Amino acid sequence: MAALLDALLLRSGYNAALVAIGAALLGSAAGAVGTFLYLRKRALVADAITHATLPGICLAFMGLTALGLDGRNLSALLAGAAVSAGMGLVAVEWMTRRTRLGEDAAIGAVLSVFFGLGVVLLTVIQAMSQGRQAGLQGFLLGSTAGMLYSEALLIAAGGSAAVVAVVTLRRPMTFVAFDAEHASAIGIDVRAVDFAMMGLVMAITVIGLKVVGLILIVALLIIPPVSARFWSEQSDRIVIAAAALGAAAGYVGAALSVTAPKLPTGALIVLFSAALFVLSLLLAPARGVVATLLRRQRFRKAVHLRQGLLSLAHRERILDGLTLSVLRRRGFIRRDGVATERGLKAAAEALRNERRWDIARELHRTELATSELIGLAPIDTVLTRDEVAAIDRRLALSGSKGVA
Amino acid sequence: MGAEFVQLSLVPLLIAVLAAVACALPGNFLLLRRQALIGDAISHVALPGIVAAFLITGRVSTWPMMLGAAGSAVVAVTVIEAIRRLGRIEPGAAMGVTFTSMFAAGVLLLEQSDTSRVHLDVEHALYGNLESLVWLGAKGWGSLVDPAALAELPDELPRMAVVATLAALLVVMLWRPLMIATFDEGFAATLGIPVRALGLALVVVSAVAAVAAFSAVGSIIVIAMFICPPAAARLMTHSLARQVGWSLVFATISAIGGYLLAGYGPGWLGFRASGSAAGMIATVSGVILTLACLFGPQRARTMARTSAPGAVPEA
Numbered sequence: 001m002a003a004l005l006d007a008l009l010l011r012s013g014y015n016a017a018l019v020a021i022g023a024a025l026l027g028s029a030a031g032a033v034g035t036f037l038y039l040r041k042r043a044l045v046a047d048a049i050t051h052a053t054l055p056g057i058c059l060a061f062m063g064l065t066a067l068g069l070d071g072r073n074l075s076a077l078l079a080g081a082a083v084s085a086g087m088g089l090v091a092v093e094w095m096t097r098r099t100r101l102g103e104d105a106a107i108g109a110v111l112s113v114f115f116g117l118g119v120v121l122l123t124v125i126q127a128m129s130q131g132r133q134a135g136l137q138g139f140l141l142g143s144t145a146g147m148l149y150s151e152a153l154l155i156a157a158g159g160s161a162a163v164v165a166v167v168t169l170r171r172p173m174t175f176v177a178f179d180a181e182h183a184s185a186i187g188i189d190v191r192a193v194d195f196a197m198m199g200l201v202m203a204i205t206v207i208g209l210k211v212v213g214l215i216l217i218v219a220l221l222i223i224p225p226v227s228a229r230f231w232s233e234q235s236d237r238i239v240i241a242a243a244a245l246g247a248a249a250g251y252v253g254a255a256l257s258v259t260a261p262k263l264p265t266g267a268l269i270v271l272f273s274a275a276l277f278v279l280s281l282l283l284a285p286a287r288g289v290v291a292t293l294l295r296r297q298r299f300r301k302a303v304h305l306r307q308g309l310l311s312l313a314h315r316e317r318i319l320d321g322l323t324l325s326v327l328r329r330r331g332f333i334r335r336d337g338v339a340t341e342r343g344l345k346a347a348a349e350a351l352r353n354e355r356r357w358d359i360a361r362e363l364h365r366t367e368l369a370t371s372e373l374i375g376l377a378p379i380d381t382v383l384t385r386d387e388v389a390a391i392d393r394r395l396a397l398s399g400s401k402g403v404a
Numbered sequence: 405m406g407a408e409f410v411q412l413s414l415v416p417l418l419i420a421v422l423a424a425v426a427c428a429l430p431g432n433f434l435l436l437r438r439q440a441l442i443g444d445a446i447s448h449v450a451l452p453g454i455v456a457a458f459l460i461t462g463r464v465s466t467w468p469m470m471l472g473a474a475g476s477a478v479v480a481v482t483v484i485e486a487i488r489r490l491g492r493i494e495p496g497a498a499m500g501v502t503f504t505s506m507f508a509a510g511v512l513l514l515e516q517s518d519t520s521r522v523h524l525d526v527e528h529a530l531y532g533n534l535e536s537l538v539w540l541g542a543k544g545w546g547s548l549v550d551p552a553a554l555a556e557l558p559d560e561l562p563r564m565a566v567v568a569t570l571a572a573l574l575v576v577m578l579w580r581p582l583m584i585a586t587f588d589e590g591f592a593a594t595l596g597i598p599v600r601a602l603g604l605a606l607v608v609v610s611a612v613a614a615v616a617a618f619s620a621v622g623s624i625i626v627i628a629m630f631i632c633p634p635a636a637a638r639l640m641t642h643s644l645a646r647q648v649g650w651s652l653v654f655a656t657i658s659a660i661g662g663y664l665l666a667g668y669g670p671g672w673l674g675f676r677a678s679g680s681a682a683g684m685i686a687t688v689s690g691v692i693l694t695l696a697c698l699f700g701p702q703r704a705r706t707m708a709r710t711s712a713p714g715a716v717p718e719a
Contacts, residue, residue: 038497041496043496043497043500044441044496044500047444094697095697098697098703099639099697099700099703099704099705100638100639100702100703100704100705101435101635101638101639101697102435102438102440104438104439104440104441105435105440105631105635107441108440108441108443108444108627108630108631109628109631109632109635109690109693111444111627112444112624112627112628112631112632112686112689112690113628113632113686113687113689113690113693114690115624115627115683115686116531116624116628116682116683116684116685116686116687116690117683117686117687117690118683119530119531119624119679119680119682119683119686120666120679120680120683120684120687121679122680122683123531123678123679123680123683124670124678124679127678127679137527140527140530141511215507215530216504216507216508216511218500218504219500219504219505219508222497222500222501222504223500223501223504223505226493226497226498226500226501229493230491262515262516263512263515263516264511264512264515266508266511267508267509267511267512267515268508268512270504270505270507270508271505271508271509271512273505274501274504274505274508277501277505281487281490281491287491287492289490289491
């Protein structure tokens with residue numbers, strides 16, 4: 001427990017602190033970019049890009065070793081990763097544009113073939129460097145154990161750069177993600193923005209390779225935006241919420257993974273992100289499951305209350321259990337089902353409200369069509385006093401006509 | 405090319421070919437139905453189930469792992485449906501969340517469990533270990549008719565054979581309804597074809613093929629073979645029957661070529677090592693797909709779909 005607290009408070013070593021901060025920055029950038037990708041329906045392209053990094057990493061390692069240098073130089077490996085990720089992206093675009101294959105087939109083909117080639121290279125490297133640990137496996141699922149200071153610094157710096165880039169490009173990306181045609185009409189170069197978006201995905205992938213690993217990094221681009229969607233209906237706020245959720249997952253996951261052996265960083269970050277998703281799904285104020293259930297329950301009771309009161313007013317027998325219990329709880333009927341004084345008064349009020357609503361529906365047909373409050377709420381809480389007065393005049397008129 | 409070949413290479417080669425064919429057959433229809441990424445999905449989801457089966461039984465054995473994979477596939481489908489219904493989230497996003505989370509859970513389980521005694525790790529799940537499926541009981545070609553030696557065959561081989569046969573049976577027996585439903589679901593429904601049941605059968609057979617291939621040879625082959633051979637075949641012809649034929653040819657070439665290249669290729673380049681056969685099979689299928697993209701006779705998107713011969717047969 002103490003180790004856990006230490007890790008969360010950045011007290012388990014300078015490197016671990018740098019990595020946790022870097023992962024938080026990475027998570028926030030990934031969450032924000034992921035939101036744009038999600039709106040632009042390109043999240044799976046990111047999956048192809050991330051898997052396509054593997055051959056680049058391996059080739060960079062082999063190249064460095066062939067030149068007699070240290071093959072584990074992180075910046076060189078990441079540069080290799082970026083180059084082959086770029087080639088993967090070009091391959092997806094080329095295949096979708098030039099042939100009649102769909103984008104899903106292109107994504108799957110690039111993902112599996114690049115990854116397969118990477119695995120071949122990886123196994124060749126392993127077989128050649130027997131005894132010496134090349135450490136390239138760490139890029140598959142992320143490993144922050146035994147990370148060098150310079151590597152941690154690179155990740156923190158890369159994370160900050162990605163955040164800055166997202167903040168700078170957020171306006172055009174929002175426009176393009178929502179409505180590419182409108183964006184192009186107001187003079188935004190959609191192709192350039194798309195290119196920048198994919199460039200950011202590539203940057204995030206490359207920075208995240210060492211922390212999250214190439215197999216799971218796409219989760220950072222998918223889960224936070226989907227979770228953030230529960231918290232708001234406004235795009236700006238969804239982007240910010242996704243960035244916050246991603247940052248929290250990155251920070252906690254990276255910090256926790258140093259507290260015990262055999263806790264892979266990438267898997268922890270993704271699982272924590274998934275936990276935040278479940279919380280959002282259940283507890284978000286407007287779209288969450290709990291809120292929806294409560295709202296539905298309230299609505300049901302309101303409907304039963306109205307039906308019950310109208311039945312009382314019409315002196316009909318009430319058989320429905322829920323209606324009876326709603327009326328009883330409010331003191332509108334006694335235990336044996338006979339209406340109380342208050343119940344009769346409320347019933348008369350409900351009947352008047354119902355008649356007023358009948359008129360209101362005729363008078364304000366279009367404005368009222370969409371509101372779910374129609375007929376349930378007391379009419380003077382929805383319409384103005386003048387409008388209610390107008391309705392009452394019509395009611396009196398039709399009432400006198402009925403008598404005559 | 406004698407006893408050593410039979411002992412070390414024949415069985416892995418056969419398993420590779422059977423796995424490639426079992427995945428490529430349903431892959432043809434998945435490709436046309438725009439469900440090509442289903443292999444990717446299944447291989448992500450199966451991991452926690454396979455690890456859980458290992459933790460419960462304590463052994464790396466076939467049937468518990470298949471059951472575990474099937475169980476986690478059912479869990480995944482339920483979770484996706486729950487997220488979609490409860491959260492009003494699009495199916496694609498719900499799938500993305502579920503697959504990545506389940507895979508992460510599988511990785512964590514795997515790292516936490518004590519699997520050092522047996523060969524079960526993340527790398528194994530990703531790219532299998534085709535090379536290790538050797539036939540130690542074989543002494544030469546004669547062993548093919550020797551019951552004692554045959555009994556020592558790795559049980560991945562008969563299992564893959566059964567699954568490949570199952571896939572072939574599905575395609576052959578349900579050919580007409582499957583073809584009509586794939587190209588025009590509405591038309592198929594008016595003919596009284598049970599469209600939903602057919603789609604479900606296709607997905608179930610794909611899942612069985614994926615899980616069987618996954619536990620024998622790793623997930624890369626599964627993802628690559630579901631997509632690359634059918635995609636390359638689609639660029640060769642307009643006829644579905646010929647497409648399926650081409651895809652089988654491509655799958656077989658990939659499996660054999662990839663296996664041999666992985667064994668001997670690095671040596672030709674001067675490396676004293678061999679590469680992963682599973683990875684190489686995926687690579688070869690990618691080379692075939694690239695060639696088809698460049699030179700395939702029907703690669704362009706110009707022909708109207710309805711005039712394509714074989715698109716909809718005359719009733």
